[in-house]
Amino acid sequence: MVMADLFSELEPEPQPPEALGDGATLLRGFAAAEARDLVAALGSITAAAPFRHMVTPGGHTMSVAMTNCGDAGWVSDRGGYRYATRDPESGRAWPEMPTIFHDLAARAAAAGGFGGFSANSCLINRYEPKARMSLHQDKDEGDFSAPIVSISLGLPATFLFGGMKRSDRPQRFRLESGDVVVWGGATRMAYHGVAPLAAGESPLTGGVRINLTFRRAQLVADSRPSQT
Ligand code: SIN
Ligand code: FE2
Numbered sequence: 001m002v003m004a005d006l007f008s009e010l011e012p013e014p015q016p017p018e019a020l021g022d023g024a025t026l027l028r029g030f031a032a033a034e035a036r037d038l039v040a041a042l043g044s045i046t047a048a049a050p051f052r053h054m055v056t057p058g059g060h061t062m063s064v065a066m067t068n069c070g071d072a073g074w075v076s077d078r079g080g081y082r083y084a085t086r087d088p089e090s091g092r093a094w095p096e097m098p099t100i101f102h103d104l105a106a107r108a109a110a111a112g113g114f115g116g117f118s119a120n121s122c123l124i125n126r127y128e129p130k131a132r133m134s135l136h137q138d139k140d141e142g143d144f145s146a147p148i149v150s151i152s153l154g155l156p157a158t159f160l161f162g163g164m165k166r167s168d169r170p171q172r173f174r175l176e177s178g179d180v181v182v183w184g185g186a187t188r189m190a191y192h193g194v195a196p197l198a199a200g201e202s203p204l205t206g207g208v209r210i211n212l213t214f215r216r217a218q219l220v221a222d223s224r225p226s227q228t
Helices: 003-010 032-048 099-111
Strands: 018-021 024-027 065-070 073-077 080-084 121-127 133-136 148-154 157-161 171-175 180-183 192-194 209-215
Touching: 018 180, 024 099, 032 065, 032 099, 032 121, 032 148, 032 209, 065 073, 073 121, 099 148, 099 180, 099 209, 157 180
Parallel strands: none
Antiparallel strands: 018 024, 024 180, 065 121, 073 080, 121 209, 133 192, 148 180, 148 209, 157 171, 157 192
16 A cells, blocks of 8 residues: 555544534544645744743743744743744744645634634644643633634644633543634633643654644734833
C-alpha cells in the first residue's frame, strides 16, 4: 500500500454536527481533509515565531508550548494575559495567518451557526505528553460577539467543556485529529480545558497534539504592563 492510501484510510469522514450546549458544536472530521495542509503551513510560521512556554501572571510556566499567527497574538507573562500585535520574543509582527487557516475557521464557524466569522488571531498550541490546559474562559478579546473556533491536529486529547462557573462539572469529549469545536453566543464564556495528553504517535504530527484556536480580538495599541 502506498502512503497516500494509508493516509486516506486514516482520514475520518466529516460527521453530522453534535451540540455541546447552546451555541457550542462539535464538528467531527470537519478539518480532516485539510489537516495535512494545515500542518505543512506551520513550518514557516514556527520558523519565524518559534513555540515557547509562556509564564502566567502567577509565575507558573505553562506545559503547553505556544505561538501565534495573524494580526493579534495571545500572550502571557508576569504582567498579565493580553493580545499583542508583535511577538514579544522578536519584536516583529506575528506571521501572517495563512488563507487556508482563515477560510477553514470561517467555514467551521458557519457550520456551527456563526456566519461572517473573520478571525484575526490564531493561537497555536503544542501539547507534548502530560501537557494540559486547566479550565479557563477566553476573555481577553475585548468583544465576545464572535465565536471561538478550535481545530485539533495529531494526537487525540480529552477536551473538557464546562459551564459558566469554574466549579461546573465539565463534559468530557475525545477530540481526534481533524475535529473542530465551535462555541459562541450563550456559551461564548464557557469554561474549557484539556486533560493531560496521553503519549502516542500520530502519522501527522508525531508525538504531539497541535491545536489551532481562532478568535476575533479587538486590536488596541499593545499595552505595556506597568513596571511600578
Ligand atoms: C485553548 O483553550 O486555548 C486550547 C483548547 C485545546 O487545545 O483544545
Ligand atoms: Fe481557551
